[in-house]
Amino acid sequence: GAGVSQSPSNKVTEKGKDVELRCDPISGHTALYWYRQSLGQGLEFLIYFQGNSAPDKSGLPSDRFSAERTGGSVSTLTIQRTQQEDSAVYLCASGATSGNIQYFGAGTRLSVL
Amino acid sequence: GEDVEQSLFLSVREGDSSVINCTYTDSSSTYLYWYKQEPGAGLQLLTYIFSNMDMKQDQRLTVLLNKKDKHLSLRIADTQTGDSAIYFCAESPTGRRALTFGSGTRLQVQP
Numbered sequence: 001g002a003g004v005s006q007s008p009s010n011k012v013t014e015k016g017k018d019v020e021l022r023c024d025p026i027s028g029h030t031a032l033y034w035y036r037q038s039l040g041q042g043l044e045f046l047i048y049f050q051g052n053s054a055p056d057k058s059g060l061p062s063d064r065f066s067a068e069r070t071g072g073s074v075s076t077l078t079i080q081r082t083q084q085e086d087s088a089v090y091l092c093a094s095g096a097t098s099g100n101i102q103y104f105g106a107g108t109r110l111s112v113l
Numbered sequence: 114g115e116d117v118e119q120s121l122f123l124s125v126r127e128g129d130s131s132v133i134n135c136t137y138t139d140s141s142s143t144y145l146y147w148y149k150q151e152p153g154a155g156l157q158l159l160t161y162i163f164s165n166m167d168m169k170q171d172q173r174l175t176v177l178l179n180k181k182d183k184h185l186s187l188r189i190a191d192t193q194t195g196d197s198a199i200y201f202c203a204e205s206p207t208g209r210r211a212l213t214f215g216s217g218t219r220l221q222v223q224p
Contacts, residue, residue, distance in 0.1 A: 006155075031210065033210070042214060091156065100143065100205045100212075102158070102212060103158060104157070
């Protein structure tokens, strides 16, 4: 597709369940980012992938959060044992190798009941 | 300060100019950005400016950068109702690829 694609667009889950959020970056973009947008915290960086380098995980809030990027393209963000405070919009962005121009997807709105 | 700061709200009349201001933190940021977010949507990159520039103009949008004061502004000429949205300022801090965002300015355009 032409832009960053995220799925699902909405996810409702029960506290304690695991969830997986998917991101398809713009074709050819080597950099991929996950951010979280919540009412109390604004926009927070979670994790960054660049090509085959080790990811920058410095923004992950706890060990319940993990992400992988297979084949240098699609990425999955996994939240284990979800808590109510995980409710937020999870945004994915991608960018080219040079420069730092990030293009965002529409996000996944996660609601933990 | 430690945060990228923006005013929370701006209201203008249709046809007027809007100016949204931002103060950022890292004087060495390579790029500074403006993103637009409409209700229920993701972030749309509006424009960005490289740190060696003072001004960038793109159709109705003008970005001004004052590196001495670490101040960034976005001017929207002839503001339309479709410009109603939240506008986020962001910086690219030295040594990091992750962007640091302000809390966003809600622009309300009144007919």
